[in-house]
Amino acid sequence: xxxxxxxxxxxxxxxxxxxxxxxxxxxxxxxxxxxxxxxxxxxxxxxxxxxxxxxxxxxxxxxxxxxxxxxxxxxxxxxxxxxxxxxxxxxxxxxxxxxxxxxxxxxxxxxxxxxxxxxxxxxxxxxxxxxxxxx
Numbered sequence: 001x002x003x004x005x006x007x008x009x010x011x012x013x014x015x016x017x018x019x020x021x022x023x024x025x026x027x028x029x030x031x032x033x034x035x036x037x038x039x040x041x042x043x044x045x046x047x048x049x050x051x052x053x054x055x056x057x058x059x060x061x062x063x064x065x066x067x068x069x070x071x072x073x074x075x076x077x078x079x080x081x082x083x084x085x086x087x088x089x090x091x092x093x094x095x096x097x098x099x100x101x102x103x104x105x106x107x108x109x110x111x112x113x114x115x116x117x118x119x120x121x122x123x124x125x126x127x128x129x130x131x132x133x134x135x
Contacts, residue, residue, distance in 0.1 A: 046121040097121040
């Protein structure tokens with residue numbers, strides 16, 4: 001059957017607070033067999049400092065080129081993590097970027113060219129990838 005992809009587009013909202021963060025609520029896929037593997041994959045305009053699903057950390061950037069202490073895969077500039085045991089009927093995904101300005105505030109400024117606003121980092125692509133034939 002191959003891999004079925006559910007794109008989590010639109011509906012991203014800024015998270016109120018001191019950091020640059022976006023959140024999205026989504027429902028879990030239904031009708032999954034016991035062998036199904038589900039991966040959450042995302043690509044962002046900048047490397048996120050953390051990715052959190054239902055309060056559990058999926059990815060954390062520990063800096064200095066070190067690996068995240070959380071098990072993940074990086075492929076084609078996407079961060080992917082198996083999540084089949086972590087999904088609830090309704091899920092909250094939060095992507096946090098380095099910085100102190102929330103996305104809903106004034107635009108960030110490019111230090112080199114102070115007059116040109118630099119857009120806040122954002123999630124470019126996010127999907128659930130379901131492999132029903134996984135063994």
